[in-house]
Amino acid sequence: MYYLTDWTKRVDFDQMRDLRLQAIRSAMRLAGLDAILVFKYENTRQLAGLRPLWFPLAQLRNAAVMTPDSDVILFVTGGDHAHRVKTMYWLKPDNVRPLAALEEPDIVPKALPAIVQALRELGAGERKIGIDTINLFVLEAIQKELPGAKFVDCDTLLRQTRLIKNAEEIKLMRHSSLCVDLGMQTAIESIQVGVRECELLGDAMRTMYGCGMEISQCSSIVASGENLAPLTRFASDKQVRYGDLVFMDIGGCFNGMFAEATRTACCGEPNDMQRRIAEAVYAAMVAAVRSMKPGNTNEDVARATQSAYRKYDLEQYALRTVLGHSIGLAGWEPPTLGDPAFTGSVFELKPGMIFSIEPTVIVPDVPGGGGIRIEDEVLVTNSGPELLTRAPLDRRLYPSVRLEI
Secondary structure (H helix, E strand, O other), X not given: OOOOOOHHHOOOHHHHHHHHHHHHHHHXXXXXXXXXXXXXXXXXXXXXXXXXXXXXXXXXXXXXXXXXXXXXXXXXXXHHHHHHHHHOOOOOHHHEEEEOOOOOOOOHHHHHHHHHHHHHHOOOOOOEEEEOOOOHHHHHHHHHHOOOOEEEEOHHXXXXXXXXXXXXXXHHHHHHHHHHHHHXXXXXXXXXXXXXXXXXXXXXXXXXXXXOOOEEOOOOEEEEHHHEOOEOOOOOOOEOOOOOEEEEEEEEEEOOEEEEEEEEEEOOOOOHHHHHXXXXXXXXXXXXXXXXXXXXXXXXXXXXXXXXXXXXXXXHHEOOOOOEEEOOOOOOEEEEEOOHHHHOOOOEOOOOXXXXXOOEEEOOOOOOOOEEEOEEEEEOOOOOOEEOOOOOOOHHHOOOOOOOO
């Protein structure tokens, strides 16, 4: 059994919700948005604090609307309505309303009028309305109902408002990261000859769900041996053999905040090439973390990691398209860390940003597999980068390295 510090008693959820809404209202005014209408899980949570009924596909069964000056009106899937009215005390009961499945075309004419009415209640029926994601037939229907409204994207705006985490969100990120660490530790301890990749993932997930995680970040990756090059991005039923590297990329969501980590361990003793790859990845990770300072850019971080790879003559095998990504209310959010030639933009690091940093090298034709990643959550602060995930590394892969992070 795992005994965790109960961060939920230390987090002021009311303050967190208020801070989120303050940021959204300010951004809406600057963007000239008269209202926003959102459907995505992370956006309804940001606006209304809604813990969704998770499905592994985009669903239009929850929505939220607001103006810069109004309360939030939340629409929830019908089966959740009574529970949400009773428990979501921060919303007026009349502002929590049922919604049918808008992804079913035949239901749209019956369900959509409730959202249209809410926009009209807020005085936004003929105004500029931001929207995040929607099916084409739903968009056509709402445009028909509100012919005077202008619909524009608001998903980018919302992502920008949550790029810098508030103090309460950072507390939750620390706890979410701890849950991931415990799940990773369980998986590491379960590695032995004959265990299946899917069993290792199951062990990790059992621990994380036992810690209070509400959903996995994605299908998660556990890959070993020949499944490393090219990398198999799921957990198969392959059995781990002696000498195999085991690559484990796992994560989950705790009280609305996602965290993830990756560790690569060896079943038995690693060979010299596996150690060389591991040392290169570790050097890149150290370089990346040290570069995560306010005022530096994603380009600075990319240059530091590429320099580390070159010292091991493995730069050509390094994954350059993604070095890291923002994380929080969604499991993967822009902006992306890495070479701007691949990420498309240069941006400045600021205190309160949190990134998953994941240097990766995959070398083909290495006995036991030649793919290694280290991934950690890193918080940018004025006093330097803070590692939020701290699961141990397999020291057998780093016999000549003094582990510094």
